[in-house]
Amino acid sequence: MFLKKSMNDVDVKGKRVFVRVDFNVPMEAGQITDETRIRAAIPTIEQLVNAGAKVILASHLGRPKGEVNEEMRLTAVGTRLAEIMNKPVTKLDESIGEAVEASVNNMQDGDIVLLENVRFHKGEEKNDAALAQEFAKLADLYINDAFGAAHRAHASTEGIAKFVPAVSGLLMEKELDVLGKALSNPERPFTAIIGGAKVKDKIGVIENLLDKVDHLIIGGGLVFTFVKAMGHDIGKSLLEEDKIELAKSFIEQAKAKGVQLHMPVDAVVANEFSKDAQTQVVAIDAIPSDWMGLDIGPKTAENYAEVIKASKLIIWNGPMGVFEMEKFANGTKTVADAMAVTEGYTIIGGGDSAAAVEKFEVADKMDHISTGGGASLELMEGKALPGIVALNDK
Numbered sequence: 001m002f003l004k005k006s007m008n009d010v011d012v013k014g015k016r017v018f019v020r021v022d023f024n025v026p027m028e029a030g031q032i033t034d035e036t037r038i039r040a041a042i043p044t045i046e047q048l049v050n051a052g053a054k055v056i057l058a059s060h061l062g063r064p065k066g067e068v069n070e071e072m073r074l075t076a077v078g079t080r081l082a083e084i085m086n087k088p089v090t091k092l093d094e095s096i097g098e099a100v101e102a103s104v105n106n107m108q109d110g111d112i113v114l115l116e117n118v119r120f121h122k123g124e125e126k127n128d129a130a131l132a133q134e135f136a137k138l139a140d141l142y143i144n145d146a147f148g149a150a151h152r153a154h155a156s157t158e159g160i161a162k163f164v165p166a167v168s169g170l171l172m173e174k175e176l177d178v179l180g181k182a183l184s185n186p187e188r189p190f191t192a193i194i195g196g197a198k199v200k201d202k203i204g205v206i207e208n209l210l211d212k213v214d215h216l217i218i219g220g221g222l223v224f225t226f227v228k229a230m231g232h233d234i235g236k237s238l239l240e241e242d243k244i245e246l247a248k249s250f251i252e253q254a255k256a257k258g259v260q261l262h263m264p265v266d267a268v269v270a271n272e273f274s275k276d277a278q279t280q281v282v283a284i285d286a287i288p289s290d291w292m293g294l295d296i297g298p299k300t301a302e303n304y305a306e307v308i309k310a311s312k313l314i315i316w317n318g319p320m321g322v323f324e325m326e327k328f329a330n331g332t333k334t335v336a337d338a339m340a341v342t343e344g345y346t347i348i349g350g351g352d353s354a355a356a357v358e359k360f361e362v363a364d365k366m367d368h369i370s371t372g373g374g375a376s377l378e379l380m381e382g383k384a385l386p387g388i389v390a391l392n393d394k
């Protein structure tokens with residue numbers, strides 16, 4: 001149950017509405033390479049425009065560390081947004097100050113202004129109250145629609161909510177609704193697939209999931225810490241030495257809790273981390289000492305696909321191998337294809353798994369692709385997200 005006030009609960013006509021969105025899109029040479037996050041915010045923006053609000057959009061882009069960085073301006077995002085909306089978007093070069101206030105004062109109902117990258121100010125990530133008040137000055141109402149940044153307690157995601165009425169946007173509600181429902185009352189069998197490289201970030205998730213899922217599938221770089229915990233040599237594969245004991249305890253806990261923990265039976269190993277590396281498929285207990293595991297093996301991939309096809313709810317976060325390189329893409333592709341055909345409800349937890357389903361052209365077969373990687377992980381871990389906690393209660 002979502003107990004926070006929504007933009008549907010308030011009157012926005014004629015109001016100056018500060019909307020925090022997550023326009024943190026990948027860019028290459030000044031070009032947006034994936035506009036999913038812009039498109040995901042459109043329903044909120046459209047509804048506000050149609051209701052006669054003055055729409056002031058704010059976002060971060062990248063990690064400029066509190067300084068102006070020409071490559072991290074939101075100019076290209078503003079241009080693209082105007083094209084998608086088929087409507088002018090006034091992109092400003094600042095996010096606070098007199099010039100911004102003057103532009104906002106000139107807005108007509110239904111107009112859209114896009115502020116500059118809020119992380120050009122040091123106070124943003126420090127959640128500085130003075131900066132939050134500068135943002136609040138611009139607005140009669142605050143809407144947080146930045147699900148991807150909801151796990152950050154920053155001036156434009158959390159601080160501002162102390163100084164102006166604060167409600168959630170449509171994307172935020174949809175993300176919380178889908179992820180919240182899936183986790184609070186899951187259809188079973190419920191399967192979670194955790195892969196990728198960030199052992200530290202994901203170990204907490206694994207622990208939390210052991211209380212919720214029927215099947216836990218582990219792959220990617222982080223699986224080798226588990227393989228090591230099982231007593232096998234892993235050669236030069238990725239290892240988080242200080243997490244071996246924890247991995248052992250998870251294997252024990254999974255048994256005790258009746259969770260089926262699925263681990264690789266084979267792996268694709270390489271003599272170096274390169275797209276041109278020599279490769280071979282080996283049993284998981286036979287990784288040669290000078291080689292590294294860069295993908296799950298074909299038998300493992302098939303096993304995982306079977307579990308996915310027999311599940312009613314599947315959440316996937318993190319690739320099964322170094323899928324960016326052809327030779328190590330099979331595990332991730334096999335999982336993506338199984339996600340595409342399963343009758344279960346499929347959720348992709350942002351980040352590289354979202355990129356993978358795009359790459360393997362099955363994105364349109366997924367039931368929900370979250371716009372937040374870190375945010376959906378923290379939600380799965382059962383953590384409260386500061387950007388949501390800060391909103392007004394219903």
Ligand SMILES: Nc1ncnc2c1ncn2[C@@H]1O[C@H](COP(=O)(O)OP(=O)(O)O)[C@@H](O)[C@H]1O
Nearest residue numbers: 196197198220221293294318321322351352353
């Ligand atoms: N066996 C592996 N060894 C090293 N890196 C891997 C391995 N498997 C996957 N990766 C890498 O993990 C990265 C994604 O990890 P991570 O950031 O944790 O996932 P996500 O972005 O989905 O949260 C990918 O770039 C992928 O190449």
Ligand SMILES: O=C(OP(=O)(O)O)[C@H](O)COP(=O)(O)O
Nearest residue numbers: 024148149350351372373374375
């Ligand atoms: O891209 C984001 O996170 P994600 O890669 O975990 O989905 C969000 O925009 C948050 O960005 P941040 O991790 O720099 O705070």
